Amino acid sequence: MFDQADRLRQLVRETVMEHAALEPGVPLVTVSGARDGVGTSTVALRLAEELAQLGRQVVLVDANLLHPTLAGMLETEVHAGIAEVLSGARSAVEMLEPITNGLHLLPASHSPTARPEMDIRALWRLLVELRTLHGHADLIVLDVGFGMSPWVERMWTAAQQILLVTTTDAAAVRKAYTAVKMAPQGDIDGKLRLVVNHCDDPAHATRVSDSFSSTCRQFLGMKLVGSAAQITNSTAQGHRQSVRLLAADVLSHACVYSHRFSGTTSARYATHSQAAALVAHQRTF
Numbered sequence: 001m002f003d004q005a006d007r008l009r010q011l012v013r014e015t016v017m018e019h020a021a022l023e024p025g026v027p028l029v030t031v032s033g034a035r036d037g038v039g040t041s042t043v044a045l046r047l048a049e050e051l052a053q054l055g056r057q058v059v060l061v062d063a064n065l066l067h068p069t070l071a072g073m074l075e076t077e078v079h080a081g082i083a084e085v086l087s088g089a090r091s092a093v094e095m096l097e098p099i100t101n102g103l104h105l106l107p108a109s110h111s112p113t114a115r116p117e118m119d120i121r122a123l124w125r126l127l128v129e130l131r132t133l134h135g136h137a138d139l140i141v142l143d144v145g146f147g148m149s150p151w152v153e154r155m156w157t158a159a160q161q162i163l164l165v166t167t168t169d170a171a172a173v174r175k176a177y178t179a180v181k182m183a184p185q186g187d188i189d190g191k192l193r194l195v196v197n198h199c200d201d202p203a204h205a206t207r208v209s210d211s212f213s214s215t216c217r218q219f220l221g222m223k224l225v226g227s228a229a230q231i232t233n234s235t236a237q238g239h240r241q242s243v244r245l246l247a248a249d250v251l252s253h254a255c256v257y258s259h260r261f262s263g264t265t266s267a268r269y270a271t272h273s274q275a276a277a278l279v280a281h282q283r284t285f
Contacts, residue, residue, distance in 0.1 A: 025130075025131025026059075026132075026133050026137045026140050027139055027140070027160045028131070028140050029141045029142065029161045029162075029250055029254075030162045031043055031144065032144050032146065032163065032164050033145065033147070033165045034146065034173070034179060036067075038165050038167050038197055039165060039197040041069045042073075043163070044060065044070070044141055044143035045073055045143075047141055047247055047250065048103055050240070051139055051141070051251065052100060053102075053244075054244075054248070057137050057138045058139050059105075059130070059137040060103065060104070060105050061082065061105075062082065062107050063082065063108070063143060064144060064145035065082070065151070067145060074099060074105060076105060076107060078109040081107035081108050082106055082107065083109070085129055095107070104137070120154075123151070139251075146175075147179060148179040153184060156184075157188075161191050161250060162188060163195050164176055164193070165195045165197050166196060177212065180192065185221070189222055189223070193224060193228070194213070194224060195229045195231060196229070199232050199233075199242075205230045208228075209230075212224075213228070229242070230242060
């Protein structure tokens with residue numbers, strides 16, 4: 001019996017190490033930009049606000065360590081934040097800044113002379129801290145900046161949902177495809193969704209997203225999650241409505257993830273469900 005339990009624990013550890021998104025805890029939603037200037041931080045902020053408006057407790061994390069912007073957008077003075085969590089000097093819960101009812105910010109500050117720790121141990125320390133914020137968050141939204149780097153790659157791997165923000169500009173779409181091509185395919189299948197920002201021509205945005213999805217499927221063998229979210233900026237009302245639709249989709253996907261871990265999933269999630277079931281089973285020993 002004990003040998004069987006040991007083997008099961010080892011299998012769970014190996015599965016979670018291989019697929020970091022299966023680590024139990026508060027679901028992580030990564031918002032990533034195809035390139036600079038596509039509105040990644042704005043999408044992350046508005047998404048977090050709408051999720052809070054929908055009754056969820058949300059922690060918004062400025063994980064764009066080289067060019068943090070969220071504190072400035074929220075006019076919040078930053079003295080400490082994610083760098084202290086990465087170094088182990090402070091816990092994530094100590095660094096949370098209340099923004100509105102249901103929304104907290106884990107800020108970052110830009111220091112050209114003192115770059116924060118970004119090694120693997122610092123990253124795992126941060127992820128453990130974030131996943132254990134049960135008392136403060138139903139969802140965690142991370143603004144990880146743009147492009148693909150080892151830091152962004154790790155954040156994509158750990159997330160349960162990845163929102164890749166682009167515009168209809170051809171250069172931005174190419175950058176989005178490059179990011180997907182450079183990402184670890186096995187760890188982003190079934191959780192990456194395209195977000196077309198500054199979308200004032202829905203028909204054109206649909207053509208762009210359909211072409212992008214088709215290219216990913218044909219050349220990378222990867223299927224994106226659903227159709228691309230389209231965010232209009234033509235009017236304040238239209239912008240909020242499109243972000244609220246995205247928030248509802250994110251929330252729905254998070255519920256599916258939660259059910260997957262409880263074992264009440266559909267057949268299309270069978271592979272991840274088996275690993276999740278192992279995690280749940282491990283707790284009985």
